[in-house]
Amino acid sequence: MENVIRVEALAKVFGNQTALENVDFQVEKGETFGFLGPSGAGKTTTIKILTGQLMQTSGEAFVFNIPTSELKKGMHRKRVGVLTDNSGLYERLSIHDNLKLFCDLYEVPRSRIEEVLDMVNLTNEKKKAVSKLSKGMLQRVLLARTFLHEPDLLFLDEPTSALDPTNSKQIHDSLRRMNEKGTTIFLTTHDMTEAETLCNRVAFLNKGKIQLMDEPKKLRRQYSDNTVIIELKDGRELKRTSGPEHAQEIYQYMMDDQIVSIHSDEPTLGDIFVDITGRELV
Amino acid sequence: MSFSLKRINAIFQKDLKDLSKNMYIGSIIVLPILMAFLYSIGDGETPILLHYLVINLALSSVTAFIQCAVIAEEKEKNTLRGLMLSPASLTEILTGKSLVSLILTVVTIALCMVITGYEPTNLPLVILAIFVASLFFLALGTLLGLLTRSIIEASVVILPFIFLFGFGSMAKPFIEEITWLKFMEYLPNSQLEEIAYGVEVGAGFSDILENLAIILVWVLVGVILTIFVYKKRELD
Ligand SMILES: Nc1ncnc2c1ncn2[C@@H]1O[C@H](COP(=O)(O)OP(=O)(O)OP(=O)(O)O)[C@@H](O)[C@H]1O
Numbered sequence A: 001m002e003n004v005i006r007v008e009a010l011a012k013v014f015g016n017q018t019a020l021e022n023v024d025f026q027v028e029k030g031e032t033f034g035f036l037g038p039s040g041a042g043k044t045t046t047i048k049i050l051t052g053q054l055m056q057t058s059g060e061a062f063v064f065n066i067p068t069s070e071l072k073k074g075m076h077r078k079r080v081g082v083l084t085d086n087s088g089l090y091e092r093l094s095i096h097d098n099l100k101l102f103c104d105l106y107e108v109p110r111s112r113i114e115e116v117l118d119m120v121n122l123t124n125e126k127k128k129a130v131s132k133l134s135k136g137m138l139q140r141v142l143l144a145r146t147f148l149h150e151p152d153l154l155f156l157d158e159p160t161s162a163l164d165p166t167n168s169k170q171i172h173d174s175l176r177r178m179n180e181k182g183t184t185i186f187l188t189t190h191d192m193t194e195a196e197t198l199c200n201r202v203a204f205l206n207k208g209k210i211q212l213m214d215e216p217k218k219l220r221r222q223y224s225d226n227t228v229i230i231e232l233k234d235g236r237e238l239k240r241t242s243g244p245e246h247a248q249e250i251y252q253y254m255m256d257d258q259i260v261s262i263h264s265d266e267p268t269l270g271d272i273f274v275d276i277t278g279r280e281l282v
Numbered sequence B: 001m002s003f004s005l006k007r008i009n010a011i012f013q014k015d016l017k018d019l020s021k022n023m024y025i026g027s028i029i030v031l032p033i034l035m036a037f038l039y040s041i042g043d044g045e046t047p048i049l050l051h052y053l054v055i056n057l058a059l060s061s062v063t064a065f066i067q068c069a070v071i072a073e074e075k076e077k078n079t080l081r082g083l084m085l086s087p088a089s090l091t092e093i094l095t096g097k098s099l100v101s102l103i104l105t106v107v108t109i110a111l112c113m114v115i116t117g118y119e120p121t122n123l124p125l126v127i128l129a130i131f132v133a134s135l136f137f138l139a140l141g142t143l144l145g146l147l148t149r150s151i152i153e154a155s156v157v158i159l160p161f162i163f164l165f166g167f168g169s170m171a172k173p174f175i176e177e178i179t180w181l182k183f184m185e186y187l188p189n190s191q192l193e194e195i196a197y198g199v200e201v202g203a204g205f206s207d208i209l210e211n212l213a214i215i216l217v218w219v220l221v222g223v224i225l226t227i228f229v230y231k232k233r234e235l236d
């Protein structure tokens, strides 16, 4: 499989502070890769290095097999879409005028504006000046701008952090559709549900180091302690290992028609994260 | 290096529209025009010195300041990043912006010349000289814009330059007395004035070549410094 991002022994030091240390990973074409970690873990720093906004202190970073320091050429720019937490819009101009500028810069037809506005549910707002938008609307305009030129690779830094559940879901649907069409997505998030629903693979970053990297499902299974939770009609909730040792007891509850529900007690990605880092996600 | 007219035009259109809605930066145009009105009061012919006080003020406050403030604002509002991550090259971005500053300069200076009643003997030559000088002020504005991080900072940093280039001619009597001020005669604003005086006594293109060359050296210095600063600041 062709890799779109390749990072080897990447390190970044700011003054006397190490933001990234010996980071290694690859993202394959067509993947949605989640980069998870607490505040200050180095997620944004990684995106900045991968998009050529920052030089690494040491190590290698390639996008489309090109060193990220050489991505400046226009033809590469058109293949990449970037949304970082410090992206800005022209406040005095309307949503439409903001997008129009980027249509022209990326040389895509203006008809794309309506399409991306529809993707982020802002069609009726397009005449509004950016200065009059809510935080969630701003984030959606920025997403629309990122989608404008149908990039092969999307870098999204906390793309839904300011969105309500309905809008988040719509963005997730859009991302999934783009991914089905072949777009590779690299995203950071604090939202573990988002990571589970969208990502083929996730990496847990903590204090600049990757602690764990795999498919969400595999990680959950790996960290599961094989217990089931049994909810009984009398209101009790029992936690039992799923091996043969409790089979008789559970069988008896079933025979007595006592069971409301049984579900596996697999950890969430959030649980796993707390487990390996000893820190709550913020 | 890419140079797409379509992209330059897109940036030009955007900046023009944005500036038309920007009271803070846009109102700077009033400054030289107000000055022009003040100098045009009273009868008799306005001396060359006064015409050029207004023109040099327009160059430093309109050309340089607008260029500087517009770039500083893009940094303050985190929009420059978006442009730089797009296929637009720095040359395209700066050309688009410079065109806006240039057009406002042309409009302002033309208005001022009408108000102060400046009718040079050789208009094409004077226009050429003002144009070359405006390239220097564009480079100055770009340089200061890249060095500052907000409009407020830009407004403060530009002040000494407005004094030096805009009101420098007022210091003429002192320049002749104090030797260390002699360098001021070589500043682009003084050279522009010298050209204007020359033109009135019948100087032709070849006579003002030396003055033009001095201004061009300033342009070159400005451009080189700008490129140098940009290369250093390209990454965070
Ligand atoms: N320009 C900079 N100068 C100095 N230190 C920096 C700079 N940018 C980031 N850092 C430091 O590097 C570390 C990683 O920051 P980064 O922004 O990558 O974290 P993050 O994982 O994106 O956090 P968040 O989830 O809060 O966005 C932090 O300790 C931060 O203080």
Ligand SMILES: [Mg+2]
Binding pocket: A043, A044, A045, A085, A157
């Ligand atoms: Mg971040």
